[in-house]
Amino acid sequence: MIFQTCFTVDTPGRGSLPIVRQINARLAESGISTGMCLIFVHHTSASLMLCENADPEVRSDLERFMQRLAPDGDPLFHHVDEGPDDMPAHVRSMLTGNALTVPVSGGHCDLGVWQGVYLWEHRTSAHRRKVSVTLCGE
Amino acid sequence: MIFQTCFTVDTPGRGSLPIVRQINARLAESGISTGMCLIFVHHTSASLMLCENADPEVRSDLERFMQRLAPDGDPLFHHVDEGPDDMPAHVRSMLTGNALTVPVSGGHCDLGVWQGVYLWEHRTSAHRRKVSVTLCGE
Amino acid sequence: MIFQTCFTVDTPGRGSLPIVRQINARLAESGISTGMCLIFVHHTSASLMLCENADPEVRSDLERFMQRLAPDGDPLFHHVDEGPDDMPAHVRSMLTGNALTVPVSGGHCDLGVWQGVYLWEHRTSAHRRKVSVTLCGE
Numbered sequence: 039m040i041f042q043t044c045f046t047v048d049t050p051g052r053g054s055l056p057i058v059r060q061i062n063a064r065l066a067e068s069g070i071s072t073g074m075c076l077i078f079v080h081h082t083s084a085s086l087m088l089c090e091n092a093d094p095e096v097r098s099d100l101e102r103f104m105q106r107l108a109p110d111g112d113p114l115f116h117h118v119d120e121g122p123d124d125m126p127a128h129v130r131s132m133l134t135g136n137a138l139t140v141p142v143s144g145g146h147c148d149l150g151v152w153q154g155v156y157l158w159e160h161r162t163s164a165h166r167r168k169v170s171v172t173l174c175g176e
Numbered sequence: 177m178i179f180q181t182c183f184t185v186d187t188p189g190r191g192s193l194p195i196v197r198q199i200n201a202r203l204a205e206s207g208i209s210t211g212m213c214l215i216f217v218h219h220t221s222a223s224l225m226l227c228e229n230a231d232p233e234v235r236s237d238l239e240r241f242m243q244r245l246a247p248d249g250d251p252l253f254h255h256v257d258e259g260p261d262d263m264p265a266h267v268r269s270m271l272t273g274n275a276l277t278v279p280v281s282g283g284h285c286d287l288g289v290w291q292g293v294y295l296w297e298h299r300t301s302a303h304r305r306k307v308s309v310t311l312c313g314e
Numbered sequence: 315m316i317f318q319t320c321f322t323v324d325t326p327g328r329g330s331l332p333i334v335r336q337i338n339a340r341l342a343e344s345g346i347s348t349g350m351c352l353i354f355v356h357h358t359s360a361s362l363m364l365c366e367n368a369d370p371e372v373r374s375d376l377e378r379f380m381q382r383l384a385p386d387g388d389p390l391f392h393h394v395d396e397g398p399d400d401m402p403a404h405v406r407s408m409l410t411g412n413a414l415t416v417p418v419s420g421g422h423c424d425l426g427v428w429q430g431v432y433l434w435e436h437r438t439s440a441h442r443r444k445v446s447v448t449l450c451g452e
Contacts, residue, residue, distance in 0.1 A: 040211050040314050042281060073316050074352045074415075074448050076212045078279050080288030082228045088412045090358045090404060095393040099401050100408060102390055107245075107383075114240055117233040125237050128228060132238055136226050136291070137277050139212075139413050141354050141448045143318060148446065150356030153412070170286065172212050172279045174312050174450050176316050178349050178452050180419060214350045216417050218426030220366045245383075252378055255371040263375050266366060270376060274364045274429070275415050277350075308424065310350050310417045312450050 041068035044170035049159035052123070054087060054097050057169065058155045062146045064171045073142045073175015077155065080168040083127035084159050085134040091154030104130050110162070127160035134158060142175055179206035182308040187297035190261070192225060192235050195307065196293045200284045202309045211280045211313015215293065218306040221265035222297050223272040229292030242268050248300070265298035272296060280313055317344035320446040325435035328399070330363060330373050333445065334431045338422045340447045349418045349451015353431065356444040359403035360435050361410040367430030380406050386438070403436035410434060418451055 043064050047055060061077060079086055090096045108129040111122035118125070138155065141148040147155065159165060181202050185193060199215060217224055228234045246267040249260035256263070276293065279286040285293065297303060319340050323331060337353060355362055366372045384405040387398035394401070414431065417424040423431065435441060 040312075042210055042279065072318055072448075074212075074350075074450060076277050076279060078286075080286075080291065082226060082288070082291055087408060088358060089408065093393055093395075096401070096404055099391045099393050100404065102392075103384065103405055106390060108241065114244060115237045116240075117231055117237050119231075125234070128234055128238065129241055132225055132227065133271055133409055135273065135411065139277050139352050139415050141318065141352060141446050143446075148354075148356075150358070150444065153356065153358055168288065170279050170281075172210075174212060174316075178450075180348055180417065212350075214415050214417060216415075216424075218424075218429065220364060220426070220429055246379065252382060253375045254378075255369055255375050257369075263372070266372055266376065267379055270363055270365065271409055273411065277415055306426065308417050308419075310348075312350060 039070060039176055041070060041173040044168055047157050047167045047169060049165050049167060051164050052159055052162050054156035054158040056154050057157050058147055061171055065142060065146055068173050070142060070173045070175040071145045073173060075140050075142050075147060076172040077138045078170045079136045082131050083161050084167050085131040085136050086138040087134050087156045087158050088153050089156055090152050092152055123162045130160045177208060177314055179208060179311040182306055185295050185305045185307060187303050187305060189302050190297055190300050192294035192296040194292050195295050196285055199309055203280060203284055206311050208280060208311050208313040209283045211311060213278050213280050213285060214310040215276045216308045217274045220269050221299050222305050223269040223274050224276040225272050225294045225296050226291055227294055228290050230290055261300045268298045315346060315452055317346060317449040320444055323433050323443045323445060325441050325443060327440050328435055328438050330432035330434040332430050333433050334423055337447055341422055344449050346418060346449050346451040347421045349449060351416050351418050351423060352448040353414045354446045355412040358407050359437050360443050361407040361412050362414040363410050363432045363434050364429050365432055366428050368428055399438045406436045
């Protein structure tokens with residue numbers, strides 16, 4: 039059985055937001071109990087991340103790591119028309135990925151105890167992001 | 177319903193090539209309208225990337241970023257028998273991934289307006305690369 | 315058809331371990347011949363990697379690359395309560411991914427000749443890691 043739907047997330051600018059609750063809500067609608075769930079972000083300057091959900095400092099450290107790796111305004115980049123944070127956003131997106139598949143068990147995302155799924159906005163300004171959910175299971 | 181096929185891409189050496197057209201052609205053959213599409217590169221020195229499809233400078237900036245992160249001939253690497261671009265190719269492949277799953281909707285890959293799927297050749301010389309497509313849907 | 319199971323891997327600390335044999339054994343149990351196999355690590359400081367399976371020096375070079383990119387004890391990180399290798403482990407996990415989907419063909423993982431699937435332990439001490447396998451196919 040296949041079930042497909044989507045939702046939008048309004049981000050306040052750079053940073054990561056938990057989205058497991060929204061995904062589990064779609065799973066409940068689908069009636070699927072066991073299978074796989076493809077989460078997909080339809081953009082190239084926002085991405086998905088599985089990350090520790092206990093200490094929020096882990097995510098701010100990851101943010102800081104990315105800022106060191108590909109700083110805003112990095113003179114390496116030629117594509118600057120969309121602002122100093124645009125190419126760094128594409129780099130971050132490329133490194134973390136726009137597609138994430140998680141197992142589904144007992145009707146919800148079967149994550150580890152400390153795992154959360156986050157939508158990671160990489161642009162510094164607020165954006166509306168489309169996330170789709172495709173379920174395959176029974 | 178499951179549908180599986182593969183195709184090859186002849187790359188002229190390092191750089192990224194759009195492959196969405198080839199994938200959508202396989203999707204049309206399959207008759208699948210809604211589901212998920214696993215794209216898989218059967219190599220460890222080429223990979224897949226979702227990237228902006230508007231300004232090609234974005235992709236050359238990403239190339240430049242990778243070259244800074246893991247330069248050819250980097251003295252860090254011990255595995256040098258296959259040439260100075262081989263370990264950097266493995267690093268790039270590891271960071272971007274050989275497997276990519278995208279949602280299928282209306283019989284084609286359901287990407288964002290600015291998203292393209294690219295096969296990224298990381299070796300400096302020309303190669304023939306095998307890409308498989310596995311579809312699950314209805 | 316959906317088949318789901320899991321197994322554990324006892325790691326001796328940092329380093330990568332081949333797990334294709336364990337996955338192919340689960341595939342044989344499932345009776346699935348063609349489809350896709352989602353491998354998922356239920357942790358945020360261990361991850362999955364597709365990598366060359368010929369020269370083990372490739373994997374030690376990748377280890378060395380990660381150590382340069384996010385060294386243990388890096389003063390960039392604020393989250394240090396779990397030890398100097400914890401944030402670097404989260405960085406490595408974020409960059410390489412906890413979920414990997416591979417095609418299934420002829421009843422086994424359809425990898426390239428030189429591709430292996432590895433569980434990558436990023437913590438320096440020994441850990442027991444849960445890996446789940448979700449198969450969708452026929």
